[in-house]
Amino acid sequence: MLKLPVSKMDELFSLINSERTLYMPLEKNSEICFDKWSSDASIRLDKLNTVKSPKDFFFPASENIAAFKTKGKEIIMDDIRSEIEPFALFGVRACDAESFNLLDLIFLNDKDFVDTFYESRRQNGIIITTACNEPEETCFCNVFNIDAANPGGDISTWIIDDTLYWNSLTKKGSGLTEKIKKMFEQADESEIADHQAKISGVINKLPFKDLSLDGFTGEALIEKFSSNQWEEICHTCLSCGTCTFICPTCHCYDIQDFDTGKEIHRIKCWDSCMYYDFTLMAHGNPRTSLLERFRQRYMHKLVYFPENNDGAYACVGCGRCVQKCPISMNIVKVAKALKYEGMK
Amino acid sequence: MNNKEALIPKLGIITDIRDETPDVKTFSVTALNGGVVFPHMPGQCAMLSIPGVGEAMFSICSSPTNKEFMEYSIKKAGVLTDWLHLAEIGQQITVRGPYGNAFPVEDDLKGKDILFIAGGIGLAPLRSVINYVRDHRENYGEVDIVYGARSADDLVFRKEIENEWDSKNGVKVHLTIDREQEGWDGNVGFVPGFVKSLKFTPDRTTLVCGPPIMIKFVLKTLEEMGFDSTKIYTTMELRMKCGIGKCGRCNIGSKYVCKDGPVFRCDDLAKLPDEY
Numbered sequence: 166m167l168k169l170p171v172s173k174m175d176e177l178f179s180l181i182n183s184e185r186t187l188y189m190p191l192e193k194n195s196e197i198c199f200d201k202w203s204s205d206a207s208i209r210l211d212k213l214n215t216v217k218s219p220k221d222f223f224f225p226a227s228e229n230i231a232a233f234k235t236k237g238k239e240i241i242m243d244d245i246r247s248e249i250e251p252f253a254l255f256g257v258r259a260c261d262a263e264s265f266n267l268l269d270l271i272f273l274n275d276k277d278f279v280d281t282f283y284e285s286r287r288q289n290g291i292i293i294t295t296a297c298n299e300p301e302e303t304c305f306c307n308v309f310n311i312d313a314a315n316p317g318g319d320i321s322t323w324i325i326d327d328t329l330y331w332n333s334l335t336k337k338g339s340g341l342t343e344k345i346k347k348m349f350e351q352a353d354e355s356e357i358a359d360h361q362a363k364i365s366g367v368i369n370k371l372p373f374k375d376l377s378l379d380g381f382t383g384e385a386l387i388e389k390f391s392s393n394q395w396e397e398i399c400h401t402c403l404s405c406g407t408c409t410f411i412c413p414t415c416h417c418y419d420i421q422d423f424d425t426g427k428e429i430h431r432i433k434c435w436d437s438c439m440y441y442d443f444t445l446m447a448h449g450n451p452r453t454s455l456l457e458r459f460r461q462r463y464m465h466k467l468v469y470f471p472e473n474n475d476g477a478y479a480c481v482g483c484g485r486c487v488q489k490c491p492i493s494m495n496i497v498k499v500a501k502a503l504k505y506e507g508m509k
Numbered sequence: 510m511n512n513k514e515a516l517i518p519k520l521g522i523i524t525d526i527r528d529e530t531p532d533v534k535t536f537s538v539t540a541l542n543g544g545v546v547f548p549h550m551p552g553q554c555a556m557l558s559i560p561g562v563g564e565a566m567f568s569i570c571s572s573p574t575n576k577e578f579m580e581y582s583i584k585k586a587g588v589l590t591d592w593l594h595l596a597e598i599g600q601q602i603t604v605r606g607p608y609g610n611a612f613p614v615e616d617d618l619k620g621k622d623i624l625f626i627a628g629g630i631g632l633a634p635l636r637s638v639i640n641y642v643r644d645h646r647e648n649y650g651e652v653d654i655v656y657g658a659r660s661a662d663d664l665v666f667r668k669e670i671e672n673e674w675d676s677k678n679g680v681k682v683h684l685t686i687d688r689e690q691e692g693w694d695g696n697v698g699f700v701p702g703f704v705k706s707l708k709f710t711p712d713r714t715t716l717v718c719g720p721p722i723m724i725k726f727v728l729k730t731l732e733e734m735g736f737d738s739t740k741i742y743t744t745m746e747l748r749m750k751c752g753i754g755k756c757g758r759c760n761i762g763s764k765y766v767c768k769d770g771p772v773f774r775c776d777d778l779a780k781l782p783d784e785y
Contacts, residue, residue, distance in 0.1 A: 230516055231516075231518070233561070235560060242520060242603070278515045280755065383763060390762070390784075417756055418750065418756050419750055420516065420564060420750045420751065422560055429560040431560070433516065436750075438757060438758070444747065444759075445748065446587075446746075447587035447590070449721075451761075451785050465757070465760075468763070470763075472763040
């Protein structure tokens with residue numbers, strides 16, 4: 166473990182930025198989002214959740230995957246794949262860092278079909294996490310065995326009073342540390358122990374910390390799917406899709422063609438299962454009702470995803486949906502409602 | 510299959526277009542330098558597109574034994590299919606695939622007496638299997654094909670059915686149309702009732718494809734006739750974008766039709782939520 170006075174962090178960021186483009190939570194137009202660091206940027210490492218999760222660094226909201234020109238009956242296809250520049254994300258929270266491991270299950274772990282666009286971004290990105298000094302009341306990452314006091318990624322950091330503690334976890338992380346370690350002093354893990362205990366103390370007081378997902382398994386699929394709770398919990402949903410866009414683990418996408426006037430771009434872009442046309446076909450739609458679309462989103466996260474991925478839920482407890490849903494519906498309420506149904 | 514660039518298509522060219530019915534055409538497609546764009550097994554699908562118009566999943570209705578070209582029978586039903594129906598021979602298209610599993614032609618179907626039941630354009634995915642079975646006739650037992658459509662004009666592959674699928678080769682075809690029609694001397698009535706009247710023995714291995722409502726009634730009829738759902742297969746279709754189980758829209762419960770299907774054994778399908 167290494168350490169550095171907080172007063173030298175600007176110098177550290179400048180050094181990292183000379184190695185690879187550095188992004189971190191910055192305030193712009195009163196919103197806090199991951200953005201390109203510069204020496205005069207308004208850095209907001211105090212804020213827990215950025216508006217959007219940083220998933221778009223690996224899975225962009227829209228991405229060109231091919232380009233075509235047509236000439237009469239002929240099609241000319243261009244390879245428009247661009248090289249991904251090396252980059253680093255600083256200040257990623259433990260929950261968001263875990264979401265990348267879940268996205269890996271979708272985009273990398275299927276040996277037959279690796280998403281090479283996602284893969285090249287993953288290979289070129291270094292994730293530097295920061296422990297959450299004061300988890301908020303909407304946080305429930307502990308439910309998914311994520312420890313906000315001991316975040317993952319390639320490098321973990323802790324900002325304790327006037328000191329930044331730095332610990333490499335992966336080969337990629339050590340590679341970067343090697344290049345900048347002249348700035349640091351040696352530190353001992355015992356120096357952060359009290360601070361970690363303090364964070365754990367806060368987590369122990371959070372309102373959703375005891376949320377139980379026992380019983381959300383593939384075996385309970387039909388029981389959960391057929392629950393009579395869905396009607397009650399979905400009826401105020403606006404189908405706005407906010408939850409899907411701010412969620413770090415939502416990964417459904419669309420493929421659309423866009424005619425630029427010069428050529429046709431084939432674009433892979435985020436989509437939302439909350440929209441009617443998501444499953445619309447020429448001959449009908451299997452999810453015509455709000456209930457069916459609402460149920461699909463939560464069944465996917467709590468039952469289908471774990472059934473296909475060795476029990477891993479498609480949620481990291483970041484709490485963004487708890488904060489942002491305009492009708493105050495969220496995965497915590499859904500899990501509780503369905504749990505109750507199962508116990509009846 | 511290892512297809513690292515699964516979303517990036519290959520180019521193909523339409524080499525022949527045949528009118529099947531007023532709203533169904535069969536397109537022959539080859540790679541730009543001839544031959545099939547990629548090998549496939551009966552029941553698998555491919556994503557076809559016209560850049561700027563759209564991309565959609567279609568069943569490959571030619572048999573893998575045809576190494577010269579692939580065939581797709583396409584009903585005029587939306588933006589892309591309308592466009593394809595206006596296309597001419599020589600039109601290039603993009604093709605990617607093959608996607609999904611296949612009918613178990615080399616396992617569970619081998620040596621069995623087979624019953625094919627199809628309605629309308631639903632014969633397209635089964636045609637691949639039927640012609641595969643005909644080309645390896647010695648590997649399979651009796652073959653009966655029950656096929657129905659709204660009218661005689663809506664029967665696809667009519668010429669092929671009349672000229673090639675005959676009892677000489679041990680393939681019996683039973684046609685039916687929904688309503689009486691001048692010049693039609695075959696059976697009149699819906700597919701499920703017709704299947705019942707033909708009194709097939711329930712030891713048959715059965716492959717069913719057609720409109721969802723027909724499939725539901727056929728499965729009910731087969732159950733009443735004592736057929737075992739572990740020997741009935743069907744093939745499904747839902748909206749798809751990626752074809753590789755990632756874009757998230759063609760799932761029935763935790764199964765993705767594009768990757769875990771499109772072919773499902775009916776006892777497995779019965780375990781999934783009724784959302785298709």
